[in-house]
Amino acid sequence: MAGGKSLGSKMKIKLKRTGGFIPITKVAETEVNISDKELASLLVMIQPDPEAPRIKDGNYYELTTGTSSSPVDLEKVPDKYKALFSKLKSDLKIIK
């Protein structure tokens, strides 16, 4: 997903939230120490079930690293990354 990063280097990630009762977009960014391999593995673990029915008025999340974005299901975040995503969620700000 994010090419060229070596193990332990800092990487900027952006969480975007869309959807909801009124469709507003919120974003939060942070820098993390995570390798490409670890990130790729995380994205596989938290990818949404493509067969899952759409939640009416639900919020949807997308993770961006570099120029690449992937939809993510925050309910699937492993314990190791829960604090990171919890912080990102609490930092989400509305963008007009």
Added chain:
Amino acid sequence: MLTKLMESGNKKIADLAINTNFRSFRFRSDRIFFQQSSLHERTVLGLIAKQTGKETMQMEVYDCKQKTDYINATLLWDSKTNQKITSVAGKNVIKGGMASWDFYWQLFGRNSIDNKGMLIKQYVHYDKGMDNAYWDGRRMVYGDGDGSVFTSFTSDIDVIGHELTHGVTENEANLDYENQAGALNESFSDIFGIMIKQRFNNHDVKKSNWLIGEKVLIGPKYALRSMKAPGTAYVNHPELGTDPQPATMDKYQNLPDNQSGDFGGVHINSGIPNFAFYVAAFNIGGYAWEKAGRIWYAVLTDPKLAQNANFADVKNLTIVHAEKLFGVSSPEVIAVKQGWQEAKV
């Protein structure tokens, strides 16, 4: 015998026979019509509405304690024990859930979300400051709001009615949640949500302000949506900007059918069928749920309403059902046509 009497020289006897023959004809044709009509048709004609049966609402309310875990949520209230609670959000969803169940039961004889007495499950205080409410296919879920832009999403009965109606729609036409079908899905939820609030407050079409979520969005000038004037629910809001909903088809927004595009603008283009309903209901007058509501409910529960229906399909069905319920050239049919005309559909 009756034919002979109708031709009787005695005018009184002949008149009586003609009258009897006419009544008898009406009775026979009514009986044939109702024998041949479907359960859906009998329901929309009000024959099984205003139930006198003993069905009662089944509801449970859970407190998520600001976590995102349904399994460990604690039971706050249930309709079996009807215990007293102090949680404001809990009280709000009990009130809204009861008003919604009562609306569907008393007016349409519909027993809960699935018309089979489904247990209504509502979860409050979900997540930390979640500024949203949703229906996930099994339950209604409400956040407390962030406290600065939004307050609790349980604050408005129309929002609760909106979410419950998503469940009703899922059990009826199950409209796709994308593009025009998705906008209709949203619109049915707004339409029934506003009528549930209007009925709860005893507001007719003139007294209602036709605003959805007027308490949820903080500030006296703001609401989440306006059915009377889509695009004006919030204007120049410091955080949200201006309400993006169009009121007419020429302003339809072709957005991408993905997460970022609100799946083709389901919450945006719903302003168009919302506006059509508002104009129709307003022009009919009185209480929206008495006539316009019956027409739109007949459409929502009509097996002919396809999962991928578009605005024109619903327009045509509302006209068909208005004609069936109120007569081909009735003021109600004219009002429905005016509604769609004003929305430029």
